[in-house]
Amino acid sequence: xxxxxxxxxxxxxxxxxxxxxxxxxxxxxxxxxxxxxxxxxxxxxxxxxxxxxxxxxxxxxxxxxxxxxxxxxxxxxxxxxxxxxxxxxxxxxxxxxxxxxxxxxxxxxxxxxxxxxxxxxxxxxxxxxxxxxx
Numbered sequence: 674x675x676x677x678x679x680x681x682x683x684x685x686x687x688x689x690x691x692x693x694x695x696x697x698x699x700x701x702x703x704x705x706x707x708x709x710x711x712x713x714x715x716x717x718x719x720x721x722x723x724x725x726x727x728x729x730x731x732x733x734x735x736x737x738x739x740x741x742x743x744x745x746x747x748x749x750x751x752x753x754x755x756x757x758x759x760x761x762x763x764x765x766x767x768x769x770x771x772x773x774x775x776x777x778x779x780x781x782x783x784x785x786x787x788x789x790x791x792x793x794x795x796x797x798x799x800x801x802x803x804x805x806x807x
Contacts, residue, residue: 675712709802722801763792773803 682705744755769788774780777800790796 675709678708678712723802763795766793766796767795768799769793771798771800773801777801 683775686702746755769784771781771784781798783802784798786790
């Protein structure tokens with residue numbers, strides 16, 4: 674995906690460069706950087722491959738102060754992160770994998786308590802095998 678994008682941008686640059694003494698415009702690089710940053714949302718490091726999960730991203734490209742509908746917020750590392758709740762059928766979640774944590778077993782117990790009070794109570798709970806590093 675990234676190779677195709679770079680090939681496309683290189684092709685555009687070559688066409689413009691042949692016509693004149695075209696220099697790289699800051700807007701050209703900014704646009705390319707923006708697209709690469711957007712692509713980054715959809716990819717995870719190879720170490721996470723064994724977790725065999727799907728990543729869904731709803732991207733909002735608005736401005737501060739704009740209405741973003743039914744978004745809710747959570748705080749992570751002192752940053753407000755907007756999110757949208759999705760209502761999924763109970764049978765759509767087969768397994769909940771507990772992320773690496775300092776006390777992963779305690780986290781798993783919390784997930785199990787949360788499950789008992791939700792429609793996903795039949796989902797299997799497992800522990801990630803990825804090590805927590807500091």
